[in-house]
Amino acid sequence: MSYPLHAPAPHSGGATDRAAGPMTLQEALRSDDFCRKLLENARWPAGPVCTNCGATGRASKLTTRPGLWTCRACRRCQFSVTSGTPLHRTRLPLSYWVRLFNMTQVGGLELTISQVSRRFDVAHLTAENMLKRVEELKVGMPEMSDRLDRLLREFSRESMSGHQAGN
Numbered sequence: 734m735s736y737p738l739h740a741p742a743p744h745s746g747g748a749t750d751r752a753a754g755p756m757t758l759q760e761a762l763r764s765d766d767f768c769r770k771l772l773e774n775a776r777w778p779a780g781p782v783c784t785n786c787g788a789t790g791r792a793s794k795l796t797t798r799p800g801l802w803t804c805r806a807c808r809r810c811q812f813s814v815t816s817g818t819p820l821h822r823t824r825l826p827l828s829y830w831v832r833l834f835n836m837t838q839v840g841g842l843e844l845t846i847s848q849v850s851r852r853f854d855v856a857h858l859t860a861e862n863m864l865k866r867v868e869e870l871k872v873g874m875p876e877m878s879d880r881l882d883r884l885l886r887e888f889s890r891e892s893m894s895g896h897q898a899g900n
């Protein structure tokens with residue numbers, strides 16, 4: 734099984750002039766688009782599944798908002814990769830969730846609420862909520878979590894080869 738994952742191009746007009754080359758995982762995980770694609774691949778390895786009627790292969794992308802899908806089978810719903818998951822209806826960027834997942838699950842870090850609050854520059858309550866929801870995702874959606882874990886490790890390995898890892 735192969736996942737067509739490509740890191741997005743670095744933002745142009747950045748302050749630093751970056752040499753061309755593969756992105757490191759840390760860099761890729763700053764991009765919400767990349768993180769959305771990771772989550773979509775992890776949740777729907779065979780393509781988006783309608784959260785309303787369960788149809789597969791009938792989803793089409795809406796242009797109104799990135800990550801929003803509609804279903805051609807039931808024609809009644811709009812859904813995204815977080816619909817029906819513990820990450821639903823959060824105002825935080827998707828990249829925060831994937832980064833926290835990567836730190837705690839893949840990296841095996843046991844972060845306290847204060848550490849999450851500092852690392853992500855979010856309020857204490859938000860940090861607490863982030864840890865709780867990521868834990869809920871791991872427990873409640875084990876298949877998605879396993880795939881996400883694997884995708885992150887694969888990307889990390891790929892970007893390491895041919896790339897002298899900095900930091």
Ligand SMILES: [Zn+2]
Pocket residue numbers: 783784785786787788804805806807808809810
């Ligand atoms: Zn549907």
